[in-house]
Amino acid sequence: xxxxxxxxFFMALWNMFLQWLYPxxxxxxxxxxxxxxxxxxxxxxxxxxxxxxxxxxxxxxxNLYVSQIYCDRCEKADFVFEKGIAAFSYDKVxxxxxxxxxxxxxxxxxxxxxxxxxYLLTCYPEMAQQSDLIIPVPIHDKKQKKRGFNQSELxxxxxxxxxxxxxxxxxxxxxxxxxPQSSLSAKERKENIKNAFALENPHEIQQKxxxxxxxxxxxxxxxxxxxxxxxxxxxxAVFSFCLSVVxx
Ligand SMILES: [Zn+2]
Ligand SMILES: [Zn+2]
Numbered sequence: 063x064x065x066x067x068x069x070x071f072f073m074a075l076w077n078m079f080l081q082w083l084y085p086x087x088x089x090x091x092x093x094x095x096x097x098x099x100x101x102x103x104x105x106x107x108x109x110x111x112x113x114x115x116x117x118x119x120x121x122x123x124x125n126l127y128v129s130q131i132y133c134d135r136c137e138k139a140d141f142v143f144e145k146g147i148a149a150f151s152y153d154k155v156x157x158x159x160x161x162x163x164x165x166x167x168x169x170x171x172x173x174x175x176x177x178x179x180x181y182l183l184t185c186y187p188e189m190a191q192q193s194d195l196i197i198p199v200p201i202h203d204k205k206q207k208k209r210g211f212n213q214s215e216l217x218x219x220x221x222x223x224x225x226x227x228x229x230x231x232x233x234x235x236x237x238x239x240x241x242p243q244s245s246l247s248a249k250e251r252k253e254n255i256k257n258a259f260a261l262e263n264p265h266e267i268q269q270k271x272x273x274x275x276x277x278x279x280x281x282x283x284x285x286x287x288x289x290x291x292x293x294x295x296x297x298x299a300v301f302s303f304c305l306s307v308v309x310x
Pocket of ligand 1: 088089090091092093103104105106107108
């Protein structure tokens with residue numbers, strides 16, 4: 063066997079071994095997939111697969127069923143970022159996100175980010191084109207140590223590679239620990255998150271259009287506070303782009 067052919071043969075064998083060791087699973091429902099197949103979704107999930115590509119809220123990207131520009135949540139919220147989009151309804155990817163984030167399957171970041179990239183380039187090509195810099199919503203160092211990774215950072219890095227943009231993953235920092243937002247009222251959330259973020263290098267974002275990345279858009283308070291800090295430090299425009307959005 064020629065040298066390069068032998069190399070390819072061992073590479074294929076190694077991939078088979080890895081798949082045997084970590085059997086491929088459906089990204090959405092975790093059903094086992096057949097070894098050797100390229101698909102990331104099982105046939106059931108593939109058949110009902112859909113992006114949020116109908117009428118959506120201009121701030122959070124959730125589906126709208128009546129003729130409105132914003133959903134009720136965003137109408138009341140007065141967000142500072144320009145516009146927000148989300149690839150999926152949270153209900154559709156709830157199990158997948160739990161597997162990725164809570165069970166620590168870092169490898170799920172790549173296929174999720176590729177879906178985000180395809181969604182962005184297909185439905186919002188002008189947003190992709192305008193964005194200069196991709197920035198993930200940061201988590202506090204202590205939380206990152208405990209979880210082992212920041213899910214938004216993994217998504218941002220993979221997305222940047224997919225759409226050929228620059229990612230700045232370490233500039234925006236969470237400088238203060240906060241209570242989990244889910245336990246608080248709307249007013250308390252705002253207070254809780256206030257001044258929790260800072261930029262290490264404000265110069266980098268000046269006059270830049272930023273695509274801010276998170277896994278779930280719930281109330282938008284966190285992503286809005288990140289956007290506020292970016293604007294305060296000279297960003298030209300900030301867009302929010304989440305993997306999923308909790309429907310209203
Ligand atoms: Zn599935
Ligand atoms: Zn909305």
